[in-house]
Amino acid sequence: MTTTTETGAAKTATAATVLDASGVTMRFGGLTAVRNVDLTVREGEIVGLIGPNGAGKTTFFNCLTGLYVPTEGQVSYKGTVLPPKPHLVTQAGIARTFQNIRLFSNMTVLENVLVGRHTRTKEGLWSALLRGPGFKKAEAASRERAMELLEFVGLASKAEHLARNLPYGEQRKLEIARALASDPGLLLLDEPTAGMNQSETRTTEELVFAIRDRGIAVLVIEHDMKFIFKLCDRVAVLVQGEKLVEGTAEVVQGDERVVAAYLGTPYEGAPGAAEVAEVEAAEAHAEAEAAAEATAEAAEATDDAEAEDAPADADADADADSDDAEAEADGGAPADAAPADADAADEQHSTTEGDSK
Ligand SMILES: Nc1ncnc2c1ncn2[C@@H]1O[C@H](COP(=O)(O)OP(=O)(O)OP(=O)(O)O)[C@@H](O)[C@H]1O
Incomplete structure (x- = not known):
């Protein structure tokens, strides 16, 4: 495996655009999971x-690969707008792996890669059923290509093993080999090192560089920052569905908004900060009103008690009323808010399309 560990940022600055996502927005009922995101990936990046x-992040990937139809925006691959259909996106030249490994566990390692080749084989159904010479030739070529890919990811010796018997790290590599089998120009990797130990992560790093060196551009989601900053020419940061920053590792690492987003400290102009401030102000207002009401009722009760000349009882009533008022103030606001939350949750559930990770 030949690898190049230089970032090549300068090399790619003028390279042709492979992926161009513009204004991508994805809403699930009341929830905007991705808001107006632009992102480009160039050749060699x-x-x-x-x-x-x-x-x-994953929702954005799902919009790029046609698993979700974006509410707004469009995705182009090498200058052509992509229809939001997964098989057409793969055919166009974009392949992906999933956060949760999706292999055919009862098929062999080789068969899994052969499945990934089907978008590139032209032999039709009859040819396959009759197993004519055309089919046999195509099948041999596919096997050869699949074995070459298994060699590339380091799994050739396990070609006949069942996928389910591979250790976790190798299953991830197999997913990558299967994605590469469709001969993509762009590979999307969703958390390729999740669950890996350090040495497996380093091997994956090498593998991604080697994929790039084969002329395949890569877009990768990952939580391992060391991996990302070592690997990437450019990094885009999503926070609450919006692209917050985009730049080189140095730019992103040095941006205080990124640090704040990860540590959870709000910063001026943070996505959603206005909404949070509005909710906090409304809550403070409701609390103040409830407290004022409670004080007024307590004062009224004291006056009544004094008028009746029964100080001990009146104090007790006033305390009780005041407790009631406080209880209302505490319980009232969430109780009012609950149906709205429940509606939002219902809406969200109703649009959930199963596991798209
Ligand atoms: N099909 C869906 N229906 C409703 N809400 C969804 C759906 N898919 C994602 N969401 C919501 O969209 C938001 C973004 O989720 P997403 O999985 O894209 O985030 P992520 O950045 O990939 O997170 P992680 O790093 O944990 O994988 C979340 O609030 C999630 O609950």
Whole structure:
């Protein structure tokens, strides 16, 4: 495996655009998971996509690969707008791996890679059923290519093993080999090192460089920052569905908004900060009103008690009323808010399309 560890940022600055996502927005009911995101990947580049949990990274991948139809925006590959259909996106030249490994566990390692080749084989159904010479030739070529890919990822000696018997790190490599089998020009990797130990992670790093050196551009989601900053020519940071920063590893690492987003400290102009401030102000206002009401009721009760000349009882009533008022103030706001939250949750559930990770 030949690898180049230089970032090549200068080399790629003028290279042709492979992926061009513009204004991509994805809403699930009331939730905007991705908001107006632009992103390009050029030939020869490795681009990273990072962000805290729930930032919208996988949703964005799903929009790029046609698994989701974006609410707004469009995705182009090498200058052509992609239809939002996974098989057409693969055919166009974009392949991906998933956060949760998706292999055919009862098939062999080789068969898994052969499945990935089907978008590139032209033999039709009849040819396959009759197993004519055309089919046999195509099948031999596919096997040869699949074995070459297994060699490339270091799994050739396990070609006949069942996929389910591979250790976790090798299953991830097999997923990459299968994605490469469709001869993509762009590979999307969703958390390729999740669950790997340090040495497996280093091997994956080498593998990604080697993929780039084969002329395949890479867009990678990863939580391992060391991996991302070592690997990527450019890194884009998503926070609450919006692209916060994009630049070289140095630019991103030095940006205080990125640090704040990961540590959870709000900063001026943070996505969603206005909404949070609005909710906090409304809560403070409701609390102040409830407290004022409670004080007024307590004062009224004291007056009544004094009028009836029964100080001990009146004090007790006033305390009780005041407790009631406080209880209302505490319980009232969330109780009012609950149905709205429940609606939002229902809406969200109703649009959930199963496991798209
Ligand atoms: N199919 C769906 N239906 C409803 N909400 C969804 C759906 N898919 C994702 N979401 C929501 O969109 C938001 C973004 O989720 P997403 O999985 O894209 O984040 P992520 O950045 O990939 O997170 P992680 O790093 O944890 O994988 C979350 O609030 C999630 O619950």
